[in-house]
Amino acid sequence: MGSRSSVAKQQLVLIAAALVLAVASARRRPVHLRLYMHDITGGPGRTAVPLVNGTGPLNPSMPAGSRFGDTTAIDDLLTEGLGVESEPVGRAQGTYMLASLREPVLVVSMTVVLTAGPYNGSVLVVAGRDSVLDETRELAVVGGTGQLRRASGHVLWRTARLESAVHWVLELDVHASVPADDTRVATQ
Numbered sequence: 324m325g326s327r328s329s330v331a332k333q334q335l336v337l338i339a340a341a342l343v344l345a346v347a348s349a350r351r352r353p354v355h356l357r358l359y360m361h362d363i364t365g366g367p368g369r370t371a372v373p374l375v376n377g378t379g380p381l382n383p384s385m386p387a388g389s390r391f392g393d394t395t396a397i398d399d400l401l402t403e404g405l406g407v408e409s410e411p412v413g414r415a416q417g418t419y420m421l422a423s424l425r426e427p428v429l430v431v432s433m434t435v436v437l438t439a440g441p442y443n444g445s446v447l448v449v450a451g452r453d454s455v456l457d458e459t460r461e462l463a464v465v466g467g468t469g470q471l472r473r474a475s476g477h478v479l480w481r482t483a484r485l486e487s488a489v490h491w492v493l494e495l496d497v498h499a500s501v502p503a504d505d506t507r508v509a510t511q
C-alpha cells in the first residue's frame with residue numbers, strides 16, 4: 324500500500340513537471356516592428372526586376388501587359404520612416420508573382436533581414452497573398468532566424484504612397500512572437 328502511494332506520488336510529480344515545461348514552452352515574447360518598404364519598379368534606383376514574363380493570359384485588373392505568372396525579384400530597402408532617406412533598417416529580399424488570372428493579386432514570398440536595432444542580423448520569413456487594391460492586406464510571418472528563430476505571426480501590409488509612378492512605399496506592421504527564454508524554468 325505504502326509503496327503504491329509513493330509510486331502515485333512520483334507520477335504526480337512527473338505530471339506536474341511536464342505541465343511546467345509545457346507552460347514554459349508555450350510562453351512567447353511579442354515582436355512588434357513597423358517597417359517601410361521601398362519597391363522601386365523602374366529607373367536607375369530600381370530594386371524590383373522582372374524575373375519571369377508570364378505566359379498566361381493578360382490579367383485585365385493589372386497595368387497593361389501584365390500576365391498571369393509574371394514574377395518579380397526584389398531587393399527592397401526597408402526604412403524606419405516613410406521617407407526613403409530615413410534610417411535604413413533592413414532589406415526585403417524575395418519574389419512576388421501575379422498569381423490570379425483576373426484579380427489584382429500577388430503572392431509574396433520574401434525574407435526580411437534586419438540590419439539595425441535589437442534584431443540586427445536576424446531574419447523574418449514572410450509569405451502570403453497581397454490583393455494590391457485592398458486598403459490593408461494580411462500576410463503571414465512563417466518563421467525566422469537568429470533572435471527571431473521560430474517567429475510566427477502576421478504582417479499588416481498597406482500601400483502608404485506611390486512616388487513618381489515607380490516608387491511604391493509599403494507600410495509593414497509586423498505583429499509576431501518568438502518563444503520566450505525558458506532556460507530558467509527548464510533547468511530547475
Ligand SMILES: *[C@@H]1O[C@H](CO)[C@@H](O)[C@H](O)[C@H]1NC(C)=O
Pocket residue numbers: 373374375376388
Ligand atoms: C519581359 O517582357 C518585357 C517587354 O514586355 C521585356 O522588356 C523584358 O525583358 C522581358 N523580361 C524577361 C525576363 O523576359
Ligand SMILES: *[C@@H]1O[C@H](CO)[C@@H](O)[C@H](O)[C@H]1NC(C)=O
Pocket residue numbers: 438439440443444
Ligand atoms: C549590425 O550588425 C553588424 C554586424 O555585426 C554591424 O557591423 C553593424 O554595425 C550593426 N548595425 C547597427 C546599426 O547596429
